[in-house]
Amino acid sequence: MPKNKGKGGKNRKRGKNEADDEKRELVFKEDGQEYAQVARMLGNGRCEAQCIDGTMRLCHIRGKMHKKVWIAAGDIVLVGLRDYQDDKADVILKYMNDEARLLKAYGEIPDHVRLNEGVVDEDDAAAHDDYIQFQDEDIDKI
Template structure:
């Protein structure tokens, strides 16, 4: 029986945890682009986003991002606006929380934008302590 010489399988596709994302240069918006915050995941590669210009748009996650870059509610993204459809856009880039904080400090994002840190237990849910005795039940 021959040996497997090719690289493949689930573990190879997953890749190594490189820290190249930290070295990424900050990307600012250009003409035909807009900053947005994800409001709701709609499924099938679509999401509802609140843009910085006050509009609410449906955005499509392009193929290069699917299953590679995970986008969640509250993430700051860069949208490419469509000339032929005002209410739809395409996701170009997802900003990390550090990059979003930098954009906010440079004045690119409004102060009302909340940056999702994805930290567990930070203001999301309150711990409620309920004391009872098993004999009372």
Template structure:
């Protein structure tokens, strides 16, 4: 067991007022993914250019999305959690 696996709580990025937790359910191509948000809404989320080459997003990943004001079924991905971070969010009851 390495030092960073000692069970200590990491400070995770939490959603801002206009962001919600979501799980990636389907890769749609063209920098878009289908997500199931914590508020129960299925949305099509866009992966912004600053994330496309640096962060790989796969089905089952937990992400933060920012729903569009003018079109509720669409959103932008703002953050992706690592697997260990997603597990910690589940343990703390933030997501199912």
């Protein structure tokens, strides 16, 4: 029987992103770039994002980020605009929650944009208020 010489299967790669906790420098937009909030994920490395300038764009996640940086609906991203296609863009960078709060504090992102953390769904808030309060005489009857 041959001896195993490899380092294991594909599952050994799962613990690689341990350096995410360290702080990185905040990246601001440049010419040809725009901040956007992901509206929905489409699959195949694409998403639909609402840019700060008011345009809904179809965005392509770059290969360096694909399957390494997970993007979900509601995340703030930096997109690179295309000169030849105004309705399409490329996702360059995903901002973490604290970085998105800093961008909002610096005035880069307008106040009407709602960030992911602290968003309370109206249905969930109403579900927590559904309780029955018994009087003392009701408890005695039970």
